[in-house]
Each structure stands twice: as structure tokens, then as C-alpha cells.
Amino acid sequence: MYRPNFTITNKILNHIADISASREVILNAPLLPKWEVKLRKEAILKMTHHSTSIEGNRLTMEEVNRLLRGEDIAAWEKDKKEVLGYVKVLEYIDNLGEKCADNITEDIILEIHRLNTRGILTDSEAGHYRKVEVAVVNGLGKVTFQPPEASQVPALMHDFVAWLNSKEAKELYPVLMSGIAHYEFVRIHPFVDGNGRTARALATLILYLRGFDTKRFFALDDYYNEERSRYYAALQTVDQETINISQWLEYFMEGVAVSMGRVKQAILDLSVDLHLKEQRGQIYLNDRQMKILKYLQTNPRITISEIQKMFDKKISRDTANRDLKPLLENKLVKRIGKGRAIYYELV
Incomplete structure (x- = not known):
């Protein structure tokens, strides 16, 4: 079975303390239902825009907002399909969170990917593990990461999902587990496309199922999209021999701490005394x-x-x-x- 290699550093501990403090304020703040609905809508908008934008989607926040309101906008069809697909993903994982599903299955991951890429990839690719070799390249066309061979993907995903449902994983701090899952999924790169969006949706689902984001105010992706180069650089800090993900986790936890701090401040602004x-x-x-x-x-x-x-x-x-x-x-x-x-x- 997959076992992550990492060390709990002082940076990680400090981020956990900040995250926990912000979460306490968020969960206990006195808010009108009207304001809670407003914050949830804002979180959906931010998650949808930032998670698709990280991978090159050209729609602005305002265009995404208009699209979510049902308006037609002048934009590339692929960009619109990515945005609308990600909204479907968020609805799907929200329903799973409401049902308090005990385990994450491969079928759930495949469905997240299918919703993410429907109408963009072929039917044989959307919601199916890749059968071809892929490489991650930068803007200059240089290969920056070589994922495992396609023949290894089913076994790697089986082991990964077994770990997600293990006692060891469920005893970890939820955000730490979410960050580990995010990296390992991207490392395996199980699909021909849409791996990043699916990884971030999976990380969000873990927070829902572990009871971390019970009010759905939190957008995981905004911090990572603000400095996209840092996000990709952090993913590439991992030594592919040892797969030690400590540095990646420091960065991931920092992002969650900053994003949670923003939500906390927004809630304090609405809460009064x-x-x-x-x-x-x-x-x-x-x-x-x-x-x-x-x-x-x-x-x-x-x-x-x-x-x-x-x-x-x-x-x-x-x-x-x-x-x-x-x-x-x-x-x-x-x-x-x-x-x-x-x-x-x-x-």
C-alpha cells in the first residue's frame, strides 16, 4: 500500500495552528442565513474560477460569474465547458459530503474526472485511466515531470485509494491528508488531461468528508492561482527518488492558512460583536x-x-x-x- 514520505516541520505546525484558529472563528461566528448563502456562493465562484484558471482557462472572474448565472458569454467553448464542468464537480462532491460517505472509491474519482472533462475529452478518455504515456511540459516545451507509465496507473491508483481509506490516513490532520492526496494524485497523473482540476476537487472532497469545511465557505484554490509559478514550482520540489513531500506540504499548508485567514476576516466583517x-x-x-x-x-x-x-x-x-x-x-x-x-x- 502507498505510504507518504514526509516530516512534520515547524512550518507545518505553525500553519496548522493558524488554520485551526481561523476555522474556530469561522464555525462559531454568528451569521444570518442570508450571509451564509452569500459566502457559499462566493466560495463556489472562487473555486471554479481559480481551479480552471490555474490550468490556463481564459475566463475572468466576472465572466465565470455571468456564466454561473446562466448568461451566455462570448468565449471559447472549451473554456466554458471547463467552468461548467467544475461547477458540476463541486455539486457532486458537496452531495457526497452531505451524505457523509465513509470512503473515497476509485469510482468516485473517475466520476469527478468525467464531470470535469465531459465534452472536452472523448468518451473513452473522460472518466477512464489513461492508456498512453504523458509528460508535463513548461511553456518552453521542456519536460518538467515524467509521470509513471500508463500500465502502472491502475495498480498505483488502487494502492493510493486504499491509503486514503486507511486508519493511518484518517488519523492525520484533515488538511495534511488533503495535501498528501493532492500531490500523490498529480504524481500518478492517471488521466490524459484534467489531472490538476481533479486533484484539487479530490483535496476539497477530503476536507468535506473529514468534517473540516462544514459550512462550505472555503475556497482551496485562490491562493495557488495567485502565484501559479509557485504552485508548479512547489510540486516540482519533490525528489522523485525519495518522494519526500515535506516542502510541498509546507507550501500547501501555507496556502490553506492564507485562504482560511481571508474567510475568517470576511466573517468577522459580517459578524459584528x-x-x-x-x-x-x-x-x-x-x-x-x-x-x-x-x-x-x-x-x-x-x-x-x-x-x-x-x-x-x-x-x-x-x-x-x-x-x-x-x-x-x-x-x-x-x-x-x-x-x-x-x-x-x-x-
Whole structure:
């Protein structure tokens, strides 16, 4: 059976600490269902855009968003099919996560690949292990990685999946297991194309099944797409003789820590103070009202004139007062002073 070769370094431990701290905030933050839906939609958009973009998809985030809303866009058919295929993959693995499937099977991996590449690869290639030799080349056409021979793929995948379902793997920290699976899948390169998207979907599925990303707010791919060259360089740090993946795991864990930190900050921006949890869960605030509360979290007070100027487009005094009204009625903020000296602060 496959056994990963790695060392738990201080960097990995530090990233685990950061990830765990962010996750705690994310899982316990008081959010309206409306805001939870918004964050989930944003995560789907980011995962879809970044995971396809890493491999050269030319659609922008806005074009992906329009495509997901059902709009037709002027773009290459292959790019559109990759994006729509990845959305189907995310729906599929989300359903598996909801069902709390115990094990990851080869059939699940094959289905992820089939959904990823349907209409792009032939029927004999989509959802089927490769029967030809492949090589990973850089932009200059130079071979940077030579995956195992096609004849070895079925046995390698059998051993890999056996490890995924082993007690040893399930005792690992979920993000560590996810990073190991990501690398080993890419190393085997079991398909003629679509290996990267399938690897990242598999890594996300592991987090779902291990109960790590229960709220589905987390996009695994955004950090790796921001510096694509670093992502590929990290994959290539692994010595193919020893297959020691410690450096890769340091990079992978760093990416998760940064991405989780961003989600944590977004949630803190929406959550206001924890002591307002009960009231906050029963009222709807617009974006301007959220910005006012966020400002008051780090500033002692705010005036009407300051509220008018704090947005990209200056708002009227009447609008500022209308925004304040529900905050006052729900005892989120209080009015201090009289006349021109009035200001507002958190309750």
C-alpha cells in the first residue's frame, strides 16, 4: 500500500495552528442565513474560477460569474465547458459530503474526472485511466515531470485509494491528508488531461468528508492561482527518488492558512460583536449598515457627516439617517449628545 514520505516541520505546525484558529472563528461566528448563502456562493465562484484558471482557462472572474448565472458569454467553448464542468464537480462532491460517505472509491474519482472533462475529452478518455504515456511540459516545451507509465496507473491508483481509506490516513490532520492526496494524485497523473482540476476537487472532497469545511465557505484554490509559478514550482520540489513531500506540504499548508485567514476576516466583517449574536441573527443589514458597524468595531464613535463620506459615492444625510434607524431600533448602536454634537457608538 502507498505510504507518504514526509516530516512534520515547524512550518507545518505553525500553519496548522493558524488554520485551526481561523476555522474556530469561522464555525462559531454568528451569521444570518442570508450571509451564509452569500459566502457559499462566493466560495463556489472562487473555486471554479481559480481551479480552471490555474490550468490556463481564459475566463475572468466576472465572466465565470455571468456564466454561473446562466448568461451566455462570448468565449471559447472549451473554456466554458471547463467552468461548467467544475461547477458540476463541486455539486457532486458537496452531495457526497452531505451524505457523509465513509470512503473515497476509485469510482468516485473517475466520476469527478468525467464531470470535469465531459465534452472536452472523448468518451473513452473522460472518466477512464489513461492508456498512453504523458509528460508535463513548461511553456518552453521542456519536460518538467515524467509521470509513471500508463500500465502502472491502475495498480498505483488502487494502492493510493486504499491509503486514503486507511486508519493511518484518517488519523492525520484533515488538511495534511488533503495535501498528501493532492500531490500523490498529480504524481500518478492517471488521466490524459484534467489531472490538476481533479486533484484539487479530490483535496476539497477530503476536507468535506473529514468534517473540516462544514459550512462550505472555503475556497482551496485562490491562493495557488495567485502565484501559479509557485504552485508548479512547489510540486516540482519533490525528489522523485525519495518522494519526500515535506516542502510541498509546507507550501500547501501555507496556502490553506492564507485562504482560511481571508474567510475568517470576511466573517468577522459580517459578524459584528459576538455578544450581539441573538439580535444579529434576527435582523437584516445592508452593505452600508455592515460597513458602519465594522467601522465602529475599531473606532469609538461616528457622526452623520462621517457616515455620508465613508462610501465610494457620498450619500445624503437622509440616507445616512435611514441606515442608522434599524441599528438604533435593534440596540446595535446608541445616539450620544444633542444637536450638532450628536454622534453614535456601539451599544
